[in-house]
Amino acid sequence: MVKDLSVELCGIRLQNPVIPASGTFGFGLELEESFDLNCLGGISLKGSTREARYGNSLPRIADCDGGMLNSVGLQNPGIDALVNEKIPALRKIFNQAVIANISGFSIEEYEDCCAKADACEGIDILEVNISCPNVRHGGMAFGTDPKAAAEVTKAAREASRKPLFIKLSPNVTDIVEIARAVEDAGADGLTLVNTFLGMRIDIARRKPVLANTMGGFSGKAIFPIALRMVYQVAHACKIPIMGCGGVSRAEDVIEMMMAGATAVQVGAQNIRNPFACPEIINELPEVMDRLGIQSLKEIIGSV
């Protein structure tokens, strides 16, 4: 029997719940020749800021057991290049959900970027990142305090009518408190979670591996923690969740959805295997069959 992989996210139908996470799939265009992107449920694009950014010094990547550290630091061509160049180019080849990921260093910057993304026809969903661990004076600072998180959400809400997701940081004591503040401030959904602040040292050189000393840890090893946070927030909030963190195979997608996610983002696994998303999508029907699942919609938050 044909399995139903589709889900609905804030009134937008996704053909399947699998979405490459922001920062792990560029602007989609980079992978255009590798596989047909239209098999995806959507794409969360690389984070955009008001001005173009080079990001942090190299090395920006470190290998770890069960995951990786990155300190890319929001390299991007700026919001104007996103809406004027990247989105039109992507729209020529991609007809599934496009999620624009927005970062900023001030409330005003978030507001400006959200307004520009809102005016861009090719964008379906805004995902406001208040959780980047790799930039000073911004990013995660907004995501670790409920008041600041609510303030950014309010500004983004006023600047845009598109479905508004807020991407939260796991680097907090109580993620439910932040999630509630963001929901109350008018967010339509939540992306849970961004990377965990981490560090490696090169013991021969007695220096941090990353030029930026610390970076965001992601990959298979964070899956149980991300899953727990999705579960906690799903029980406390009414708005839909895109679950993100260590998802590496079809079974992980099912598990995230059972914990309460409506859609699932795949991050670091793309860095290991650029074909991770299409492979996971292909595996889903078989895994559903094995578990007696007819439609993915029926398992959302079923645990």
Place this chain on the structure above:
Amino acid sequence: MIKSLYTISGNSLVADDTFRLELQAGETGREISGEFVHLSIPDFYLRRPFSICDAGDGKLTIFYKVVGEGTKVLSKMCVGEKIDVLAKLGRGFSADECKESALLVGGGLGAAPLHFLAKELKAEGKRIHAVLGFNKASEVVLEEEFRALCDSLTFTSLDGSLGIKGFVTDALKASLPQYDYFYTCGPMIMMKAVCDFLEGPGEASLEERMGCGAGFCYGCSIQTAKGVRRVCTDGPVFKKEDILW
């Protein structure tokens, strides 16, 4: 970019801590010198990039030095074992930039991708002069292969155990072959010295710690004279004048 399972058909110690890895491709494209492959080593999260020393008929040859945990595990892999490979990555050397006579300057295992380039240049009927530097004679690789391809070949070693004692730039200063285009691959500090010293057009193959290796994670972005470029996709080979050392 192609992802496929290759079979190890050779993996043996050929010089100090240096292995020659031969892979039989499952699926293959036509490799160009200077391109690289991204290998998934068992039990490591991220892939490791390696330059290609030779390719053809579905076979790939790679040289690597055991420098860390990843290459240590790779060195213990056996003939017949499968390895997950991303191939057709990077922008390689531009052999056609050389009109008649090429100068190849390698340091250590930088000689490996230059060997593949030398084969291409030879097939195009161009003259090849190579200067290869190593720390010592026991680290030398590909000597016979280069001898068969080159019109002139000079070795340097830091300890004087082979060829001219000193750096590759010492050999170039002592006797500079005639060339219209140069290519260099090796440690960054050596390539910088080579690019500073050599006149005329040329290119260098850079190395950076990479994430995806395919241009979408932006983990290996560098500043160049032409703006920000990804080493994995816009390089690893860059024109001399574009590199900001």
